[in-house]
Amino acid sequence: MxxxxxxxxxxxxxxxxxxxxxxxxxxxxxxxxxxxxxxxxxxxxxxxxxxxxxxxxxxxxxxxxxxxxxxxxxxxxxxxxxxxxxxxxxxLVQLTRARTDAAQARNELADATIRWQGASDGPSPEILQRRGPAELQDSEHTIDARRRAEHRQQLARLESTCEAARAKAAVAEATAADLTTRIEQRFGQxxxxxxxxxxxxxxxxxxxxxxxxxxxxxxxxxxxxxxxxxxxxxxxxxxxxxEPCPWLPVEQPEATSTITTVRSIR
Incomplete structure (x- = not known):
């Protein structure tokens, strides 16, 4: 031209x-x-x-x-x-934003998954034996049960974080896919x-x-x-x-996640 x-x-x-x-x-x-x-x-x-x-x-x-x-x-x-x-x-502005949101959510999912996997084997002996100032009079059985309950709560929070990040990534990726289709269709027109x-x-x-x-x-x-x-x-x-649509922004490689969902490992 x-x-x-x-x-x-x-x-x-x-x-x-x-x-x-x-x-x-x-x-x-x-x-x-x-x-x-x-x-x-x-x-x-x-x-x-x-x-x-x-x-x-x-x-x-x-x-x-x-x-x-x-x-x-x-x-x-x-x-x-x-x-x-x-x-x-x-x-295109919306697509860039959606891809950024998806990448951020995938990173959050990968980080939460790594922390979940690191804690999935149960509390360490050091944690089970740890006593706070207010627990000096408690029995070992009581301390053990309390530490295990605290650990289950931690795992539950990590599971929720993983699922929330996965859902956020899914929504952002679906939005990006829809926007990509609409842009390619307009170029095709x-x-x-x-x-x-x-x-x-x-x-x-x-x-x-x-x-x-x-x-x-x-x-x-x-x-x-x-x-x-x-x-x-x-x-x-x-x-x-x-040629293909030249306007689509270059998509960054997805962060490698060690799991799809926490529940898939359990």
């Missing part, structure tokens, strides 16, 4: 705003058919009289009209690309619109060529056989239409 002049871009964008942007294919309007036929007849008569016009166009199209048709196509595609990018701007534009401009080029060759044949029958229009290069779409 860097080779397209700003005037051509503006013309292509203006054309797209006036075109039918409904769910069906982009319309080839009757007025445009008339104009394209008239341009073909005009250029065919001109080139029959001035052979130098038959040298190939520097951008691969044999006439200025066909080159401008290619420019209008690329400008329209750029409009679709830019409009789609603007439409998903807020979604821009690609589809660009292909509709390609079909439209191919129809316009075909209409122009028919009128051009008809006028050339009538004015100079011997010139048509070797005319550059017989090998007109195909119209092309920009490279981005054949």
């Amino acid at each position: 860097s080779g397209i002049e700003s005037a051509d871009q503006a013309k292509g964008q203006k054309t797209m705003k006036n075109e039918d942007r409904g769910g069906g294919a982009t319309r080839y309007r009757l007025l445009d058919r008339f104009r394209d036929s008239r341009a073909g007849r005009r250029d065919g008569k001109r080139d029959a009289a001035v052979p130098s016009y038959r040298s190939p166009h520097p951008e691969g199209q044999p006439t200025d009209w066909l080159a401008k048709n290619q420019h209008r196509l690329l400008a329209g595609c750029q409009y679709e690309f830019s409009a789609a990018r603007l439409a998903v701007d807020e979604l 821009a690609v589809d619109r660009s292909r509709e534009l390609l079909e439209l401009h191919e129809q316009r080029a075909a209409q122009y060529r028919r009128s051009y060759c008809r006028a050339l044949r009538l004015a100079e029958p011997a010139a048509e056989q070797d005319h550059p229009l017989s090998t007109t290069p195909p119209l092309r779409l920009p490279q981005w239409t054949a």
